[in-house]
Amino acid sequence: MDYKALGLKVGLEIHCQLETHKLFCKCPSILKEEKPDFTIKRFLRASLSELGEKDVVAEFEQEKNKYAIYEGFKENTCLVELDEAPPGKINHHALNTALQIALLLKMDVIPEIQFMRKQVLDYSNTSSFQRTALVAMNGLLNFNNKKISIQSLCLEEDAARKTLEDSEKIVYRLDRLGIPLLEIATGPDINDPEEAKKIAEYLGMMLKSTEKVKRGIGTIRQDLNVSINKGARVEIKGVQDLRSIPKVIENEVKRQLELINNGKKVQSEVRKANQDNTTNFMRPMPSSSRMYPETDVSLININKKDLLLIKLPELFTEKSLALEKKYNLSPELAYELVRQKIDLGKYIKFKLEPELITKILxxxxxxxxxxxxxxxxxxxxxxxxxxxxxxxxGIPKEAIPEMFTDILTKGKLNESKYEVVSASDIESEIKKLVEKNKALIKEKGEYSIGPLMGDVMKKYRGKVDAKKISDLIRKEIAKLS
Ligand SMILES: [Zn+2]
Structure with a gap:
């Protein structure tokens, strides 16, 4: 597809959980799969607003007559998650990580950060709102000589996670509620599906470089804003795997094209990404989210001096490039060392090529x-x-997989199995073997090397390099003629 001619515009929204305690209480940010310690049943009721009117959206939800069951654990749920106590002081580690990212993306930090309550009526927040704050705006990412604008960086609370929904109730786990979440939104400056993936990857790398983001499935989620000429802006929520970004965009472009070609209007809407990279309608595009100031959290003043004190992390890409140069490693291996936080320095004392050491690691x-x-x-x-x-x-590389397998299945390495055999031992063994098989060698010539190799390898497998053995056999055979 000619995405340029189609006028493709893509913006990314990246959400990532931070590896620190919750945003407004000291509960640890850990998810649990066990049976909950307690459950709480709640009904959503529309209440009168300060202006004396009932909220229509809340009323609409109330009429569905559903109720919510909240599952909690003593270990990671307190009165804040239950909305029985006001939020505590902001988690400074989370705020600091947000400021690091803001500076890395050359953003303007908001001097007076104010938390807002964003209305959420699907029961995923016990309070019916999510606390969110704009931390910085107007950033810039230089990516392969292209400028990608960064519109906003927000710090917010993650919602509870849904574990079940049927006709009468929705069940949520409170363990995820309140985990600090960073949200980075780029401008609609991306014009190619592959480019979108690469930029999402780069932003993910930047986030991981702070060493403060959670790892594992579901800890980084991306939303996409996609539009083409004559189409409309469609927001696609919940793309979990980076690799599926190009396919999801391609499918959305196809969907919009088909509507346009059939003379239909493309609706601006929110869609949900499916496992197979297609999307489903979720809801109409909200005009603007309902936000109210969170009066229980005081304003956070950020002055220029505070910003100067913030230490910027070295990016994984920079660390990796340094290792690549120092040890003459391939870029992939160097990056893996950084990503897996492996200290090559601990292993470099062995008289082996750094590349081989890294491969073993x-x-x-x-x-x-x-x-x-x-x-x-x-x-x-x-x-x-x-x-x-x-x-x-001197144990050959061929034996390495077996060594790992032994350690993992038998709990230890049987060193006697991997004795180094002296070159003279092997040579005399091969001499004997060739002598014994003279007839076979005469008859089969080159083809006799195979069966002879088999005999030698039975004895020396994992102890001698196979190539070395075949060379020695060839040499002995040559002596015969
Ligand atoms: Zn708590």
Missing amino acids: IEYPKDVRARNNLDISKLKENDFIEILKLVEK
Whole structure:
């Protein structure tokens, strides 16, 4: 598709959970899968506003006659999540991370940050609103010589997570409610589906570089704003996997084109991303969210001096480039070291190429996991050191996967299995073998190397390099003629 001719415009909204306690209480930000310690039943009731009128949206929801069950845990739910106590002081770690990101994206920080209550009527917030604050605006990201505007950076509370919904009730877990969330919104400056993925990836990398963001599935979620000429702006919510971004955009462009070609009007609306990268209608585009100042949280003054004191993190891409140069590593391996927070310095003492050491730390275990379905997260620093010692002694690379498998299945490495065999031992063994098989060699020539190799490898597998053996056999055979 010619996206330029179609006038494709994409804006990204990236939400990411922060690895620190909750935003307005000291409860830890951990999700639990066990049975809840307590449950609470609540009905949504429309109340009179300060102007004396009932909220129509709230009334509409109330008429559905549903109720909510909230599941909580003593460990991570207090009166704040239950909306029985006012919010406590803002979590300064979360605010600090927000300011780091604002500075990295060259944004204007709001001098007086005010938390607002954004109305939410799907029961996902016990208070029927979400606390959110605009921290900074007007940023800029230089990406491959293209300027992408960053419209806003908000710090907010994550909502409770829905675990069940039927005709009469909705069940929410309160563990996620209140986890600090950063929301970065770019301008509609992206004109290509692949570019959208790369920019989302870059922003994700920047967030991870603060070392303050949560890891794992669902911790970073992206929404997309997509439009084309003669179409309309459509917001797509909840794209969980970065890799599906191009496909979701492509499908949305196709959907809008089809409507346009059939003479229909494209509605500006909110859609939900599905697993198969298609989307479903969710709701009409809200005119503007209903926001009220959160009077229980005081204004946060940020002055220029405070901003100067904020330490900016070194980006993963910068750290990775430095390792790449220092140790002559491939960019992929260097990046993995940084991403997995592996300190190569601990292992570099072995007299081996840094590239091989890095592969033993990263690639070999990954292969073993893929091939044998083993849990490589159990591997300890000492396990890697044991393997590196053996490889340094001369055990061939071919034996490395087996070493990892032994550690993971038997709990330890049987070192006697990986004895280094001396070159003279192998040579005499091969000499004997060739002598014994003279007839076979005469008859089959080159083709006799295969079966001879089999015999030698049975004895020395994992101890000698296969190529070295085949070279030695060839040499012996050559002596015969
Ligand atoms: Zn709490």
